Amino acid sequence: MTNFSNKVTSLVSENAQCCCELSLVEGPTGSELKRRIQELCGENVLECYQCGECTAGCPVAYAMDIAPNQVLRLAQLGLEDEVLGSSAIWLCAGCETCATRCPKGVALSRVMDACRQLALERGIKPKEPEIAKFHDQFLTEVKRFGRVHELTLTALYKVRTKDFFSDVFTGIQMFLKGKLALIPSLVKGRDEIRRLFSRSRHGSEDS
Amino acid sequence: MRIGVFVCWCGSNIAKTVDVEKVVEAAREMPGVVYATDYKYMCSEPGQNMIQEAIREHKLDRIVVASCSPRLHEPTFQRCVEAAGLNPYMVEMANIREQCSWVHERTPEATQHAIDLVRMAVAKVAKNEPLSRSKLDITRRALVIGGGVAGIQAALDIADAGYPVVLVERTPSIGGHMAQYDKTFPTLDCAACILTPKMVDCASHPLIEIWSYSEVEEVNGFVGNFEVKIRRRAKSVDESKCTGCGLCLEKCPVKGIPSEFDEGTGTRRAIYRPFPQAVPNKPVIDREHCRYFQTGKCGVCQKICPVGAIDYEQQDQVVTEKFGAIVVATGFDVWRDEQAMAQFGYGKYPDVISSLQFERLMNASGPTDGKIVRPSDGKVPRSIAFISCVGSRDEVHGYPYCSKVCCMYNAKQALLAKDKLHDVQTYVFYMDIRANGKGYEEFVRRAIEEYGANYIRGRVSRVYPDGDQLVVKGADTLLGRPLEVRVDLVVLATAMKPHDDAKELARKLGISTDQYDWFSEAHPKLRPVEVLTDGIYLAGACQYPKDIPDTVAQASGAASKVIGLFSKEAILSEAMTAFVNEDTCVGCGLCAEVCPFGAIDLVEVVDREKSTRDNQVMKTVARVNEGVCKGCGTCAAACRSGSARLRGFDTKQILAEIDALADAALSSKRL
Amino acid sequence: MKYAYYPGCSLESTAKEFGESTVLVAEALGIELVEIPDWNCCGATSGHALDHKLSIALPARTLGIAENMGLDVVAPCAACYNRMKSAEVAMKSDEALRSEINSSLANPYEGKITVHSALEIFTAPDVLNRIKERVSYPLRGLKPACYYGCLLLRPPKIVGFDDPEAPQRLDEAMCAVGAEPVEWYFKNECCGASLGISKSAVSVKLTGDIISNAKKHGANCIVTVCPLCLTNLEMRQGAAGKMRGEDLTMPVFYFTELLGLAMEVPGIRKLFASHLVDVNPALDAIEQGEPVPAGAEG
C-alpha cells in the first residue's frame, strides 16, 4: 500500500528485508538526497529507468544486501536511511561495468561513491565496516607519506579491524621476495598534499 | 475604406487576460475602422454569422479578426468573408492569443499589447489588395516508392480507384520485410497467405506497373505535376522473354553468396531471385558476383536459358516520368552495429542472431524449411533466450526511442518456438511489455500462460559462450538479483532504424526528417500521412516503427489522400506567392539560391531599358514558378534590389504595420 | 620518444617486477622514461570511494609536475592510469574545479599534457613493429589468457583507447611476440582486487570465475596490465581453487615481462623469481630449441 503523508519513511521491520510498507511523499528530505547526490557526482538518479542492466553485470551484486539498481530506486524515492545504510554502497568495487553498459548513461559507480561520502558525512555506520576502515586507512597513509606504504597500510588496517591472521602468510612471502619495503618512501611535497586534504572532506579528521 | 474589427474572447483563453471591451473601444478609434465588436467564439457559427451580417449592414470592405494564430483559423475566416462577397485576402488576423494572452498575466500592459497588435493589423489590412488563386492541371498518376506491405497496399487502393500507379522497388522483388516472416502477430496468420496474394494482385493489376530493381534519382515539380527521374537498373534478364522457369538459378556456378533476403542465414547464386514467391518472379544477375561480368568467362546461364532471355548487354535505363502525387513507403532497416552489440557477442558467436534472422529460420520456405536449428552446428536448440530492446531505448549504444513492435514479435517468436519444438525452454528478457493493440495483451499472456515463455524483467549485461552453450548474464529486477541462464540460442530484438540513405531520399523529395532520419509528418496528430510538401504522403514504417496493422492503415490513408487529390478538377495555386519585378532585377540569383522550394529560375529576357528598336539587349532575371512557390518570403527578404516581393506581404504593408506601432508608442510616450 | 614516467606506489613494492620490466623494455625499444620527481599516490579506489575532489586533486599534483617537465605521462599500472586519466579529463573539462585545485598546487596543471597507459604506447603501430623485429625468443607454445580487467577499459568515455567490450590491444601485443593468446570470456570482468584485503571472500569468488574460465579455454598463463589484478589473482587462486574444488594454479605475468622475455632483454628473467605463484610451468611450455633453466637466472 502506498499512501501519501508528510514524511518520507520506509517502515522496515528490523529483521525483515522485504514486505515493508512505504509511505512516500516528495518531502524535502527526499529531494535533498537526490540533490546532494547530483552535487557530489553529477548524476541525476531520475534518469535511471530501472532496467537492471547494472545489476546484471555487477560482479559484486551477488554479495550485496540490495541490488545495484535498487540503490538507485531507493535514491529516486528519497529513502535515504536505506540507501546509505546498505552494504551495497560499500561492496561496490568501482569496476565501472555498470557505467559502461547503462543504456541511460547513468554512472552508478559514481552514485555509489557519492552515497559512501554521504553516509560518512551523516555519520551513518557503514554496513561493511572493514571496507570503510580500509579506505580510510589508505587515505590516512597517503596523507601522511604522500605515497602508500603497503606494509604499514596492511599492518595498521589489521590493527584497526583486529584481524591479525588472514593473509599473514602471503605477507611474509612478499616480504621475503623483497616486495614489501620496511621503510616508507616519503614525498617531499607533503605539505602540499596535506593542503589538498584540508580542502576536502577527509582533511577535517586527523588520524 | 470601411474596416470592421472583430475581437474574440476565445472562451476564457483571451478574455481572462485581455480586457476585450477595451480593445474594441480602442479599435473604434483606429483610422478606417467603421465597426468593431467582440464575441465569445468568433470561429463558431454564430460568430461567423455576426461577421457576415456586419459586412452587409455596414458595407465593410476589409476585416480584422483579433483572435488566435492564423495557422489555425485564417482559412476559416477567409471562407467566411468570401461567402459574404469579399475577396478572401481582405482579412487580416491579429494573434492576441498565442502572442499575447497565453504569454501574459492579466495586466493593463497585456491589454495594451493586444490593442497594438490590432492596430498593426488594421494598418496592414488598409493596404491589402484582392488576390486570386489560379487553377493548375493535375497529372492523375501516382508514384509509390517502396514495395513493402505499405507500398503494396497504397498502390492497390489507388489503382482500384481507377488511377495508374508506378510502384518503384529497390530490390528485385516487392514484399518488403513482411515477406520474410513465417507468421504474424497477433492472429498468427501466415505472412505468405495474406501477403503473396496482394503481391500477385499488384503484378496483375492493369493500372499498376512494378518497377523493381529501380530507384528514384531526382524529383522536380510540385503537387499535381511532379517530374521524377528513375533509374531502372539493368537486370541482365530480358523480362519480356523470361518465363521464370528457374533453370539458370540451378546452374550458375557462383554459389555461397549470403542471401540478403535470408539475412545471411542462407545463400544464393549470382543470378537469383530473393525468394521463390518473388514478384516479379524473374531473376536478376548480381553483376558484382557474376563470373561473366568479373572475368568475361562463363555464360552458363545464357547457354541454359531455353528462351534466350539472358542479356549481358543490358544497360541501366534512366527515365523521367510525370506524376501527380508521391507515396513514400520505404520502410525501415534493422540495427546491425556489431561493435555496439559486442556485449551480446552479435557478429562474433554464431548462435547469437537477430530476430529477423530467427524469422527466416522459422519460415517454412526459408533456408532451413522452417526447422529451427542453431547456425553453428545445425542442432535443434533446447533453450532460447530472447533479449528485448537491443539498441532501442538505449541512448548510449543505440537509439533512445522504443521500436514499438519487438515486444510483440518477441512474444510471437517465443510462442512459435514452443509450438514447433515442444521441448524448448524460452526466456524473454524485457524491461516493459508494450502490447497496446487490439488483441495484443491477450497474445502476450497466451505466450506466457499457455506456451510457458519465461519472462524475466531485467536487461542483459553480457552473453558469452560456455562449452557449446551461451551464458546470458541478466538480472531479475523483480527479485532484485543478478541471474544467469544457459541457453543454446540467443535472439536479439534489434532496433528498427531508418535506412542509411533515408536522408538522401528526403533531400531528393524535398521533405524533412527527424533527428533519427525518420521522415517527418506534417503534424504529429492531425496530419499523420502528409508531409509539409503538398502531394507527397507517407505510408508505413518509413515514418516511425510500426507493425503491419498500423502500416496498412496508414497506407490506405495515404492512398485516400492521393485519390482525393486526383478526384479534384484542378488544384488551386497559392495566392500569396512571390513575384519579381523584372525591370529592377539584376539577375544576381540570390533568391534562387535561398528558395527552399526551388521555385525560382533564372531566365533570359529582353532588357527593355537598354534595348533599342534595332538592337535587342538581353539580361538575366529571376522568375518565380507560382505553382511551386509556397509564399515563405525568403526570396523577398534576401533580394538586395527589392525586386523580389511577396503578394500579401508587400513592403508597403509591413511598413504600415511598423509605422502604426511606432506612432502609437510615441504618442503614448512608451518610446 | 620520451615520456614522464609515473610508477605509482605498487610498482615500487608489490609490483616491482612490473615497474622494472616496463623500464627495461622501454629502454630496449629506445623509449626514454623520466621518472616524475616527487610524484605522489593517485589515491586509487579509496580516493574516489570516499572523496571525489581529492581523487582528482591527488593525481593533479603529479600531472602538474609532469606538465612542468613538458612531457606526456606513462602510467603502467591500470589503476593509476584510470585515476590519472579521470583527473586529466575532469581538470580539462571543469574550469571551476581546475582553478580551485590549482590554487593549492606548487605546479598547477593546465591540461597541456596527457596520460597514456604502458599498453597504449607499447602497442602503438610503429612500436609494435619494432617489438616484432626485436623478438629473438618467440613465445610459441605460451598460451596466455589476456586479462584486461576493468580499470584499463572503463569508463570508455574517459579511458577507452581500446574497445571496452571486445578489447584487442593486449592480444595483439602477445601475438607480436609469438605467443598464442586463447579465446576466452572473462577478459574484461572485474577481479574484485579493490576489495582484496577488506572483503577477500568476494575477490576469491571472482578470481575463481576468471582463472577457471582461462583454464577451460586452454590457457597456460594469464597476462595482465594491472598490479592489483596480478596480486589478487596470485594471492587468491589457492583459496579460489579450494572453494570451487578445482585446481586453479595458474602463473600470472605482466605483459611487459613477456615482451622483455621475447626480446631477450637482459635482466628480465630474474624478475620471474619474485612472483608468488611459480611461473616455470608456463615458461617450460615455450617451445624452443634451447632449454629454459628452472628457477631462471636471477
Ligand SMILES: Cc1cc2nc3c(=O)[nH]c(=O)nc-3n(C[C@H](O)[C@H](O)[C@H](O)COP(=O)(O)OP(=O)(O)OC[C@H]3O[C@@H](n4cnc5c(N)ncnc54)[C@H](O)[C@@H]3O)c2cc1C
Ligand atoms: C523481426 C520482425 C518481426 C516482425 N513481425 C511482425 C508481425 O508478426 N506482425 C506485424 O504486424 N508486424 C511485424 N513486424 C513489423 C513489420 O515488419 C512492419 O510493420 C512492416 O514491414 C512495415 O512495412 P513497410 O512496407 O512500411 O516497410 P518494409 O517492409 O520495410 O518495406 C519497405 C520496402 O521499401 C523498399 N525500399 C526501401 N528504400 C527504398 C528506396 N529508396 N527506393 C525504393 N524502394 C525502397 C524496401 O526494399 C522494401 O521492400 C516485424 C518486424 C520485425 C523487425
Ligand code: SF4
Ligand atoms: S543500468 Fe542504468 S538505467 Fe538500468 S537500472 Fe542500472 S542505472 Fe538504472
Ligand code: SF4
Ligand atoms: S562499479 Fe560497483 S555497482 Fe557498478 S558494476 Fe562495478 S561493483 Fe557493481
Ligand code: SF4
Ligand atoms: S554468367 Fe553469371 S549469372 Fe550466369 S551462370 Fe555465369 S556466373 Fe551465374
Ligand code: SF4
Ligand atoms: S517494443 Fe518492447 S522490446 Fe521493442 S523497444 Fe519497445 S519496449 Fe523494447
